[in-house]
Amino acid sequence: MCEDVPLSAIAGVAGTPLHVYSRSVLRSRVRALDAAFASYPHDLHYAIKANATLAVVREMRAEGAHADANSGGEIDVALRAGFTPDQIVFTGVGKTHDELVRAVTLGMKAINAESPGEMERIDAIARAHSTTARVAVRVNPDVDAGSHPHISTGLRSNKFGMSPAQAHAMVTSMMAREHLRVVGLHVHVGSQITSAEPLRRGAAAIADLAGALAAEGVHLEHLDVGGGLGIPYEPGQTVISADEYAAAVLPVVKPTGLRLILEPGRWITAQAGALLTRVVDLKTQADGRWFVIVDAGMNDLLRPALYNAWHEIEAVEPRDGEPMACDVVGPVCETSDTLGRNRHLPPVEVGDLLVVRDTGAYGSIMASNYNRRPIAAEALVDGADWRVVRRRQTIDDMLQWDE
Numbered sequence: 001m002c003e004d005v006p007l008s009a010i011a012g013v014a015g016t017p018l019h020v021y022s023r024s025v026l027r028s029r030v031r032a033l034d035a036a037f038a039s040y041p042h043d044l045h046y047a048i049k050a051n052a053t054l055a056v057v058r059e060m061r062a063e064g065a066h067a068d069a070n071s072g073g074e075i076d077v078a079l080r081a082g083f084t085p086d087q088i089v090f091t092g093v094g095k096t097h098d099e100l101v102r103a104v105t106l107g108m109k110a111i112n113a114e115s116p117g118e119m120e121r122i123d124a125i126a127r128a129h130s131t132t133a134r135v136a137v138r139v140n141p142d143v144d145a146g147s148h149p150h151i152s153t154g155l156r157s158n159k160f161g162m163s164p165a166q167a168h169a170m171v172t173s174m175m176a177r178e179h180l181r182v183v184g185l186h187v188h189v190g191s192q193i194t195s196a197e198p199l200r201r202g203a204a205a206i207a208d209l210a211g212a213l214a215a216e217g218v219h220l221e222h223l224d225v226g227g228g229l230g231i232p233y234e235p236g237q238t239v240i241s242a243d244e245y246a247a248a249v250l251p252v253v254k255p256t257g258l259r260l261i262l263e264p265g266r267w268i269t270a271q272a273g274a275l276l277t278r279v280v281d282l283k284t285q286a287d288g289r290w291f292v293i294v295d296a297g298m299n300d301l302l303r304p305a306l307y308n309a310w311h312e313i314e315a316v317e318p319r320d321g322e323p324m325a326c327d328v329v330g331p332v333c334e335t336s337d338t339l340g341r342n343r344h345l346p347p348v349e350v351g352d353l354l355v356v357r358d359t360g361a362y363g364s365i366m367a368s369n370y371n372r373r374p375i376a377a378e379a380l381v382d383g384a385d386w387r388v389v390r391r392r393q394t395i396d397d398m399l400q401w402d403e
């Protein structure tokens with residue numbers, strides 16, 4: 001079931017592969033994170049990159065969250081979902097001229113600047129448009145997030161932000177610029193972080209810098225500690241709770257007195273989503289285990305192939321009998337197109353429905369047309385009701401850009 005609706009009923013109408021989201025889980029996650037930080041002035045800026053489906057982003061807004069956009073496209077998603085520019089922070093390591101012009105002229109809450117060169121470009125654009133740009137400076141604190149190397153961002157060797165010393169020197173030298181207003185400091189050390197210490201150290205790096213700047217008479221408005229809070233994907237995996245996260249971050253931020261911004265993505269949407277897929281073939285492997293071949297592949301859910309990520313896989317209507325030792329694989333012509341290795345499923349037959357769990361973050365948004373496979377549909381469940389919120393791409397949709 002998803003809420004009060006059988007998954008088999010949804011798949012029967014909307015087909016597979018299909019991403020399904022629970023509205024009540026989406027909303028309760030926003031509320032839970034907000035409650036964890038209730039003792040201190042803060043804003044949750046939902047990281048649109050985790051799931052940019054308009055219906056999902058609208059749920060975030062309805063729950064009172066603001067937005068974190070990482071590209072011009074995500075700014076448009078935020079605006080179409082109803083956010084106002086002063087509710088959007090704009091991050092991104094390679095913002096183009098056009099994206100910066102858009103952000104400056106819209107008047108974002110903050111453009112999170114990644115380099116001195118970018119600060120200069122924002123200044124020039126703001127001057128050319130006779131406006132003042134609100135910027136926050138992204139600091140790279142050289143902190144190991146302890147997560148997969150592909151999604152760690154806070155090490156000196158990673159492409160993100162500036163060292164605290166460089167950020168300090170830059171803010172001091174640019175404070176007097178007429179068209180720039182430095183309103184905050186920003187940090188994001190990585191994603192799927194399962195312990196408190198990297199998150200605390202990231203926050204401490206910008207809190208310390210804010211303290212040093214205040215001592216020089218430079219007063220900011222906010223500290224943006226990014227996202228990164230992880231979720232348990234594997235049975236038995238330990239993670240910190242939202243309350244433990246707040247307990248790690250708030251004591252370092254409080255002394256600054258600055259408003260706190262958070263940019264959570266995964267923690268809000270991951271567990272609100274699942275991927276429904278049907279078994280299309282079965283065959284035995286040389287070692288006696290099975291290949292369970294399903295109609296969802298790495299183009300629908302890239303995380304297992306890209307990060308060797310674990311997602312729980314279950315039969316929607318389990319049959320009785322001896323469990324099958326198997327690898328659950330997709331139809332794409334790559335060996336990395338494996339959704340789950342060394343699993344045990346109840347006996348399955350061709351046509352059975354499986355559910356791949358916790359795919360609400362970095363699932364549908366990382367889909368591609370690889371193997372010319374159309375992008376899957378998405379459905380949102382609300383109690384006993386559900387509706388398709390993103391229709392399945394057709395072959396004609398997919399080919400319409402080709403000359």
Ligand code: LLP
Nearest residue numbers: 047188191192227228229263264265266362
């Ligand atoms: N803020 C910034 C500046 C970020 O770069 C990110 C994620 C977030 C916030 C949200 O982080 P979260 O709360 O979701 O951890 N595709 C990967 C995850 C990439 C995360 C990129 N940045 C995955 O599937 O695990």
